[in-house]
Amino acid sequence: MTLKKKQTIFTAAVLLVLLLASMALDATLPSYHIAITCVKKATVYALVAVSMNLLNGFTGLFSLGQAGFMLLGAYAYGVLCIPVAKRAGVYQYFDGGLIQFSLPEIFAGFLGDTIGSTVGMLVALAIGGLLAAAMAYLIALPVLRLKSDYLAIATLGFAEILKAFFQWNALGPITNGSNLLKSYPSFEKGTSYILLAGAMIAIIVLLINSTYGRAFKAIRDDEVAAEAMGINLSKHKRLAFVISSFFAGVGGGMLAMYNGTIAAAPFKSALTYEILLIVVIGGIGSITGSVLASFLYIFSSEWLLRGLDSGTFLGINAPGIFKNGFRMAVFSVIIMIIVLFFRKGIMGDRELPDLLVRRNKKSRKEAAGK
């Protein structure tokens, strides 16, 4: 069997096992169980982290606008999906709001209840993604002339402006001002999240391994050489920016679904930093790393380290030490250890299939020397 074949089978097997595991979780545990909640949140974070990695890790554009694009996706999802009957209650300060339709209900009208509302929700997510992509296209022209830190500052500023803009009262009939959007439908099962985010991530992987993905990597490695070899820099950077924003928008919609309510305030820069942290821990330039790190990060911060805050951890009962806030202290130490001892992240720039290839000593030495 050739190595390539082995790798394909290995990857397929791992993915299948994960899918079956999530289905088993869904079947055995109630939907409010912490494990399922963590799976949902981690999947959403994984999608956004991979979309950020596409930009930061594969194209070499250090952008921090992720939260802004997620906000667009989240609002698009909420605004388009709240049932018409509940709009009066949600938009109580704005006379029931401006928009008086709901995509899941429209699609349910001619596709039947279950399929129709699912299709409607997916369409709303896609519209959120497209909205984020369109916004990215608009700001790409001025912003992508900047390099490294300056680009980061500009995109960060853009996200903050967007956040403030969505809380503006004059937009209330659509965004509900600074009040919550709620009562919209969401996926119940963790598996639905995994399938949806998995499909999105698969598209990003296909993109990265295509001729365009290779061009992105060339831009990251050496911009001057890339341009000299006929790669149109502005076109390709904008392409990466727009595609990354599309998936961040979809991820934002899914985060709204997971949270159950939407407000502009949580889409602050701290959200972007969380995602950035995941990308760095996983390995800049590794999709597998980003996904793995999302699950580790969410499971430990939401669940596994909870005991550190509430008195009992790993069977040790020490309410004096394990009290509120201790979890974050331990978490910071873990992150510092990772940054110090796994400088290239958990995966470096390797992917799932590469785990089958044992690196020889020489290349390992080179990697250490870098």
Add this chain to the structure above:
Amino acid sequence: MSKNVLRIENATMQFGGVVAVDNLNLEINQGEIVALIGPNGAGKTTAFNVTTGVYQPTNGAVWFNGEKIIENHPQGKMKKLYKGENDGKYTHVLAPTPDKITKLGMARTFQNIRLWKSQTVFNNVLIAKHCRTTAGVASAIFRLNRREEERQRQEVLELLEVVGLADVKDELATSLPYGKQRRLEIARALAAEPTLLLLDEPAAGMNPQETDELTAFIGEIRDKFNLTIFLIEHHMNLVMNISDRIYVLDFGKLIAEGTPAEIQNNKRVIDAYLGVAEDA
């Protein structure tokens, strides 16, 4: 007379008050190997950068295959500062980015090797094929361009075979020995399917044996790929062996042009650059 491929016309490149290239005129014809030589800092690489679109000339024009591809005249602050000649001769601005010029059929290598470090030898050459790709993003993502991709991969394999790098195709580009990295850069430029190849000091840092191999190699690829070659080089053995004609720059100005024999006996060139053997 054979067809004119490249014509640089009254090109002046001025950085602030420094005139790096001063009213350069040169022509390269189909199938020729033309060298540009001169002391360090004479403006050779600047001339290359003007030709390939990295810099926009302050004044002058560049013609490629009978078509004007670059033109500029002093504007803004430069209007007052301009110290070159032919002010007012050019009135249009034509400033394509380097990638557009590469697509027209001009590819280059760099003085200090600029390979894509994280990529394998094979991918370095394959990426250069990207500028010839016709597939859109969607068809590339969903692999609808399989035939084109397969063809490109095949072409890259053949190219690597020709340049003698087929056995190391899966190694990282940066793990190759120096001479092979130079060769890979040339292979990468060839993958962009150029008609004019610009080599910026291809033999820099090579020992005499590697230089001889490179000399033969440049001749080979010229014949095999039907190329015109424009090169900058300091190894006089290489230059005198393969060049059909030579241009000499000193302080941005062209001080001589001619066949290798003429250049070797030109007094100005000897004074400015070549020098005389100590026992002469």
